[in-house]
Structures are given as C-alpha cells and as structure tokens.
Amino acid sequence: MECRTRYIADFDIAGMRYWDGATVLSALKVGEGLSLVAESDNAADPDAVAIYRDGVKLxxxxxSENGIVSQLLHFGxxxxxxxxILKVDPAxxxxxxxxxxxxxTDKTAGK
Structure with a gap:
C-alpha cells in the first residue's frame, strides 16, 4: 500500500482568541485542509507560521513546532x-x- 503523506506533528492552534477563528468555528470540519503562511516579519517570532481557512486567520x-515548518515555507x-483539522470542540x-x-506529502507517489 502506497502512503501519500507522513505525520509530522499535531497541536492545538495557538492564539485562537486573538484572531478570527471564532467567526468560522462552527463551519470547521474534521479532515478539512488549512493553509500555512510564514510570517518572517513577525516581530514576536520570526519563525511564526499563521494558519488560515479561506482567508480567515485562525x-x-x-x-514549539514552527521551526522546520517556517524553514520549509521560506524556501518555497x-x-x-x-x-x-483533527478535532473541533467549541465547548x-x-x-x-x-x-x-x-x-x-510524498511528491514522488505515482511517478
């Protein structure tokens, strides 16, 4: 059996209370893909990686998890x-x- 992806980590989204996650919380679904955006100009953390859903910053x-993610994004x-998304718990x-x-993701699969 061919494996298309490999697990790296799982974590709760940091800073949810400070961004707009509450505005889309009820629409989030387990399994849904989210976007990652490096924020190398972030004054608090140059390795910061924001998580978005359809243009909404969650x-x-x-x-503790952003170092390698930031580097991968920085280098394209x-x-x-x-x-x-693994879990959504509004309560x-x-x-x-x-x-x-x-x-x-395994980009060599199917080649």
Missing amino acids: GYVPR HRDVLECR ADTWKQVRVGLYV
Whole structure:
C-alpha cells in the first residue's frame, strides 16, 4: 500500500482568541485542509507560521513546532506540507478548540 503523506506533528492552534477563528468555528470540519503562511516579519517570532481557512486567520502553529515548518515555507516547499483539522470542540477553552495535524506529502507517489 502506497502512503501519500507522513505525520509530522499535531497541536492545538495557538492564539485562537486573538484572531478570527471564532467567526468560522462552527463551519470547521474534521479532515478539512488549512493553509500555512510564514510570517518572517513577525516581530514576536520570526519563525511564526499563521494558519488560515479561506482567508480567515485562525491563529498560529505553536512556537514549539514552527521551526522546520517556517524553514520549509521560506524556501518555497509549501507544496510538501499539509495541515488538516483533527478535532473541533467549541465547548473547550479557546486555546484547545481546534487541533490540527501536520503532514509531509510524498511528491514522488505515482511517478
């Protein structure tokens, strides 16, 4: 069996309370893909990686997980990363409402 992606990490989206995640929380679905955007000009953390859904900023990859993700994005390897929703819990504390998984994609599959 061919494996298309490999698990890297999973984490709760950091900073949900400070961005617009609450405006789309009810629409988020398990398995849905999210976008990753490096913010190398972020004064608080030059390795910051924001997480978006359809142009809405949900929050960030936690600082403890963002180093390699930031580097991959910085060097143009956006197409090898996937970020997918693993859990949505509107009743949880804001910092634990959305858990995502990060995966590296096998671009050699099918070649």
